[in-house]
Amino acid sequence: MTEFKMNEAELEKVFQKRIDDEQKIEPKDWMPEKYRKNLIRQISQHAHSEVIGMQPEGNWITRAPTLRRKMVLLAKVQDEGGHGLYLYSSAETLGISREEMVEALQTGAAKYASIFNYPTLTWADVGAIGWLVDGAAIVNQISLQRTSYGPYARAMVRVCKEESFHQRQGYESLMVLAFGNAEQKQMAQDALDRWWWPSLMMFGPHDADSAHSSQSMKWKIKRKSNDELRQSFVDQSVPQAEYLGLKIPDSNLKWNEERGHYDFGEIDWDEFLRVINGDGMCNRDRISHHVKVHNEGQWVRDAMRAYEEKKRARELKKSA
Amino acid sequence: MNQNVNKQALFNYVLALGDDAITMGHRLSEWCRNAPFLEEDLAIGNVALDFIGRAQMFYQYAAELDDQGRSEDDLAFLRDCRDFRNLLIYELPKGDFAFTMVRQMIVDLFNMEFLEQLTKSSDERLSAIAGKCIKESRYHLRRSHDWVLRLGDGTEESHERAQRALVDIWGYTPELFMVDESEQQLVQAGIAVDRAALMSVWDNRVGQILTEAKLQKPEDSWKVEGGRRGVHTEHLGHMLSELQFLQRAYPGLQW
Ligand SMILES: [Fe+2]
Numbered sequence A: 001m002t003e004f005k006m007n008e009a010e011l012e013k014v015f016q017k018r019i020d021d022e023q024k025i026e027p028k029d030w031m032p033e034k035y036r037k038n039l040i041r042q043i044s045q046h047a048h049s050e051v052i053g054m055q056p057e058g059n060w061i062t063r064a065p066t067l068r069r070k071m072v073l074l075a076k077v078q079d080e081g082g083h084g085l086y087l088y089s090s091a092e093t094l095g096i097s098r099e100e101m102v103e104a105l106q107t108g109a110a111k112y113a114s115i116f117n118y119p120t121l122t123w124a125d126v127g128a129i130g131w132l133v134d135g136a137a138i139v140n141q142i143s144l145q146r147t148s149y150g151p152y153a154r155a156m157v158r159v160c161k162e163e164s165f166h167q168r169q170g171y172e173s174l175m176v177l178a179f180g181n182a183e184q185k186q187m188a189q190d191a192l193d194r195w196w197w198p199s200l201m202m203f204g205p206h207d208a209d210s211a212h213s214s215q216s217m218k219w220k221i222k223r224k225s226n227d228e229l230r231q232s233f234v235d236q237s238v239p240q241a242e243y244l245g246l247k248i249p250d251s252n253l254k255w256n257e258e259r260g261h262y263d264f265g266e267i268d269w270d271e272f273l274r275v276i277n278g279d280g281m282c283n284r285d286r287i288s289h290h291v292k293v294h295n296e297g298q299w300v301r302d303a304m305r306a307y308e309e310k311k312r313a314r315e316l317k318k319s320a
Numbered sequence B: 001m002n003q004n005v006n007k008q009a010l011f012n013y014v015l016a017l018g019d020d021a022i023t024m025g026h027r028l029s030e031w032c033r034n035a036p037f038l039e040e041d042l043a044i045g046n047v048a049l050d051f052i053g054r055a056q057m058f059y060q061y062a063a064e065l066d067d068q069g070r071s072e073d074d075l076a077f078l079r080d081c082r083d084f085r086n087l088l089i090y091e092l093p094k095g096d097f098a099f100t101m102v103r104q105m106i107v108d109l110f111n112m113e114f115l116e117q118l119t120k121s122s123d124e125r126l127s128a129i130a131g132k133c134i135k136e137s138r139y140h141l142r143r144s145h146d147w148v149l150r151l152g153d154g155t156e157e158s159h160e161r162a163q164r165a166l167v168d169i170w171g172y173t174p175e176l177f178m179v180d181e182s183e184q185q186l187v188q189a190g191i192a193v194d195r196a197a198l199m200s201v202w203d204n205r206v207g208q209i210l211t212e213a214k215l216q217k218p219e220d221s222w223k224v225e226g227g228r229r230g231v232h233t234e235h236l237g238h239m240l241s242e243l244q245f246l247q248r249a250y251p252g253l254q255w
């Protein structure tokens, strides 16, 4: 018993050394159970966010204003679904099935990015999501390209390329509105007003209040802290908003010469908690939509399985 | 004079092909985030994208032929129901997954034959567009064919749903092969495809697939038509009100 514990401790030491040396951990390598759990939580949450994110943006596919915009949006929503797929597969390398993950999403045991609990009300919201939400995702994911778990890091490299494309497209479509007529400009400003704070919330609680942060940093599952990432996002977004001639809805936003960063106001943490805990505008809709579609698809998945079985049986009979 | 008649007829023809593609693309795009599993969201989205891209190519060409100087987007977003010329089968609501896939197999088979003939059009532009689209349709058909087999020969429920879909769609299929006078002129000029002549090959192929899928080919007991004359089902108006919402609510702007 003691010997086993010694071994475990030793293994963990070797494991930590590999992490410290910037070596990637691969699926077959030994890893502490908590590392595995922590990663499953983070990767599946990330996968669910991609998939749930298809809803608010998908909401505008049939109403996109031009043929080109429609194709760009449809392709973007597809990309997000594709990100969900890569991420589900990288989580599966940790010994959890996609069915288990989907069930955790549907029962509320697993979370997804809270930002997708806000509604897309106008066409400008589609541009604002591309610019801000994909933008925030990139800030986070660039740091995750160096995450310690190999399959996750590699998925992030692929995902990041597409996210930057999305961000540019979103910004470009918002630019057309910001430089359009008064109504369009107002539409763009209103979208920024509604999406700005939820975008800052995407980086999670302050470092001091973050439950999973310090262990995740030590294991290099996370590479930068929530507050650091949030700061980079603000710093990159301010000039982008200025270029559009739009005003970021924060009266405390100010360049701080000494820090070399923008100072900004405090997030409404009550709202943050309320939405995370399931009481945002769209939380119930998002999950019930996911459940409904999943249930409606059951007979199709059953048919597919039944057909494959029959086909296999026929082939077996033929070869016998 | 003859040239003029032909130009109007050609415009109408190209426009109709654009309308076929946009209505089909719209219906398929409705599956995105609503498909039976995530891989299928992506696959159906690809087919939707092909059809919307096809609409864009036809509308671009139609816009060049248009006397009123409308753009491709004007053609898609600023015409009302009576001016839409798509065949009715394309505008029918997506229904359940069986309806979507049975319809898809029917129109993919039709499009394979149609596009192959259109590549031989004396109109170079149409023949070039057809050349691009036919590769896509080959892939679409492979998919929809597979799905019809799985559904027809899957479970009892899937079989029933596929059979019901087939019965509900069947009366819209004769319209695929009806050619009006203006189109007939273009057929004679070697520009348009003689759709009536595609019927027997299509009928044969559909029959083969249905037998393979253990589905019953419906009786030819009813048919409706009108799309090419702008007489549509009530569904199209709702589709257009969604498709055209922004262009109608905020007229004359860039997006
Ligand atoms: Fe994504």
Ligand SMILES: [Fe+2]
Pocket: A080, A134, A162, A163, A166
């Ligand atoms: Fe994205």
